[in-house]
Amino acid sequence: MSDGAPAVSVVIPVRDGEAFxxxxxxxxxxxxxxxxEIVVVDDGSTDGTAALAERLGADxxxxxxxxxxxxxxRNQGLRAARGELxxxxxxxxxxxxxxLELCVPVLRAHPEIDVVLGHTRRMWAARAEPGAPARTRFxxxxxxxxxGAAVVRRSTFERFGAFDETFTVADDWDWFMRVxxxxxxxxxxxxxxxxxxxxxxxxxxDVRGGVADLVGTLRKSLGRRRAAGGAVGSLPDLPSLADHLxxxxxxxxxxxxx
Numbered sequence: 001m002s003d004g005a006p007a008v009s010v011v012i013p014v015r016d017g018e019a020f021x022x023x024x025x026x027x028x029x030x031x032x033x034x035x036x037e038i039v040v041v042d043d044g045s046t047d048g049t050a051a052l053a054e055r056l057g058a059d060x061x062x063x064x065x066x067x068x069x070x071x072x073x074r075n076q077g078l079r080a081a082r083g084e085l086x087x088x089x090x091x092x093x094x095x096x097x098x099x100l101e102l103c104v105p106v107l108r109a110h111p112e113i114d115v116v117l118g119h120t121r122r123m124w125a126a127r128a129e130p131g132a133p134a135r136t137r138f139x140x141x142x143x144x145x146x147x148g149a150a151v152v153r154r155s156t157f158e159r160f161g162a163f164d165e166t167f168t169v170a171d172d173w174d175w176f177m178r179v180x181x182x183x184x185x186x187x188x189x190x191x192x193x194x195x196x197x198x199x200x201x202x203x204x205x206d207v208r209g210g211v212a213d214l215v216g217t218l219r220k221s222l223g224r225r226r227a228a229g230g231a232v233g234s235l236p237d238l239p240s241l242a243d244h245l246x247x248x249x250x251x252x253x254x255x256x257x258x
Contacts, residue, residue, distance in 0.1 A: 007035075007036055007037070007082065007083040007084050007085070008033075008035040008036070008037075008083050008084075008085045008086075008087055008100060008104060008151070009035065009036075009037045009038075009039060009081035009082055009083030009085070009086055009087070010028050010035050010037065010038045010039065010087050010088075010089060011039050011041065011074065011077030011078065011080075011081055011086060011087070011088050011089070012024055012025070012028075012038065012039065012040045012041070012077070012088075012089050012090070012091050013041050013043060013070060013073035013074050013077055013088070013090065013091065014040060014041065014042055014043065014045065014049055014053075014073075014090075014091035015042070015043040015044060015045050015049070015067065015070075015073070016045045016046060016047045016049060017045070017047075017049050017091035017092060018045070018047045018048045018049045018052055019092075020091055020092040020093075020197065021040070021049060021052055021053065021056075021091045022052065022056065023094060024089055024090070024091050024092070024093060024094055025038060025040075025056050025057075025060060026094075027089075027094035027095045027096075027097070027195075028089065028095060029059075030095075030097045031095065031097060031098070031099065031100045031101070032097055032098050032100070032101045033100040033101045033104060034100075035083070035087070035100060036059070036083070037059070037061065037081065037082060037083060038059055038060045038061065039061050039063060039077050039080050039081050040053045040056075040060055040061070040062050040063070040091075041063045041064075041065065041073045041074075041076050041077040041080070042062060042063070042064045042065070043065060043067050043068060043069070043070070043072075043073040044064075044065065044066045044067030044068070049091075050062060050064060061080070063076060063077065063080045068165075069165065069168065070168070070169070070171065071163040071164060071165040071166075071167055071171035072163075072165045074088065074147075074162075074163045074171070075162045075163050075165065078154075078157060078162055081154075083154065084153070084154055085104060085107060085151055085152065085153060085154065086151070086152050086153075086154055086157070087099075087100065087103075087150070087151045087152070088147045088148055088150070088152075089148050089194075090147075090148055092197045093148050093194060093195060093196050093197050094123075094194075094195045094197070095148070095193060095194060095195070096118075096191070096192055096193050096194070096195065098191070098193075099118065099149075099151075099193040099194070100151065102116075102118060102189055102191055102193060103116040103118065103150070103151035103189065103193065104151060106187070106189075106241060107151060107153060110245075112185055112248075113185045113186075113187055113244070114152065114153055114155075114156040114159075114179060114184040114185050114186060115150050115151070115152050115153075115156060115176075115179065115184065115185070115186040115187070116150060116151050116186075116187055116189060116241070117143075117145075117146075117149055117150045117186055117187070117188050117189070117238070118149045118150070118188075118189045118191055118192060118193025118194060119141040119142060119143055119144075119149065119188075119189070119190065119191060119192045119193065119194075120141065120142055120143075120144045120146045120148075120149050120192065120193075120194045120195075120196050121138045121139055121140070121141050121142070121192050121194070121195055121196070122138070122139040122142075122195075122196050122197075122198055123136050123137065123138045123139075123195045123196065123197055123198065124136070124137055124197065124198040125137075138195070141192045143188060143238070144196075145172060145173055145176045146172070146194055146196060147172040147175075148194045148196070149193045149194035150193075156179065156184060159182070159184070160175070160178045160179045160182050160184060161175075161178065162175075163175055164220075166216075167213050167216065167217070168213055169213050170213030170214055170216065170217050173213075173214065173217045174216075174217040174220065174221075177217060177220075177221045177235070178221075178224070180235050180236075180238075181221065181224060181225060181228075181235070185244070186238055186239075187238070187239055187240065187241045187244045188238050188239065188240050188241065189240075189241055190240065
């Protein structure tokens with residue numbers, strides 16, 4: 001990473017993720033701007049996850065805890081991380097190799113921006129044909145509030161709080177809502193920064209629990225906005241990076257001639 005760039009800590013929460021953890025870490029190491037720190041937080045795994053993490057290399061720091069759930073695991077990783085910028089990656093997902101190069105310079109150059117969010121492609125293992133190698137299929141890029149597609153300032157967590165541990169699967173949705181309600185600046189890059197793996201053990205496969213959590217995030221959001229005396233309609237669309245920078249230039253007005 002270039003001189004003067006803020007330090008980035010990668011936080012990988014995992015439970016029983018032995019099958020995918022090495023691939024997730026490899027995607028971090030393939031970054032064109034390699035981060036100095038990878039924190040793997042093992043949430044009480046019963047498979048070989050912790051032993052694997054210990055073998056992955058000196059740049060991986062393992063933190064272990066009893067099983068407490070994904071939000072608590074993300075919070076533990078935040079406490080353990082040392083960087084000024086925080087980039088999460090679930091252990092079954094992978095980054096594109098230029099994710100940090102796309103996101104970090106934006107935060108470095110524009111201190112008013114709290115979060116840079118890229119696009120996501122879902123991926124899954126396609127059924128192998130006889131005599132042909134297995135292959136991975138990808139969806140078209142989509143904009144989703146995927147924590148793994150973002151890079152966040154640590155100070156943003158200090159302003160808006162960490163993840164709500166009462167949720168099971170929607171803690172990231174709730175967190176993005178709190179940031180946007182509070183006036184935090186989230187900008188969107190058009191490039192794909194995350195490959196979100198679909199498989200039989202995704203937490204999001206719990207449709208009933210996911211719907212319950214989504215309803216809970218909406219209720220809490222409406223409650224916060226009512227308590228603050230603000231509007232309770234839809235939150236504004238997320239601006240693209242180009243739109244945000246254009247709006248900032250318009251607010252600044254024409255430059256003088258000297």
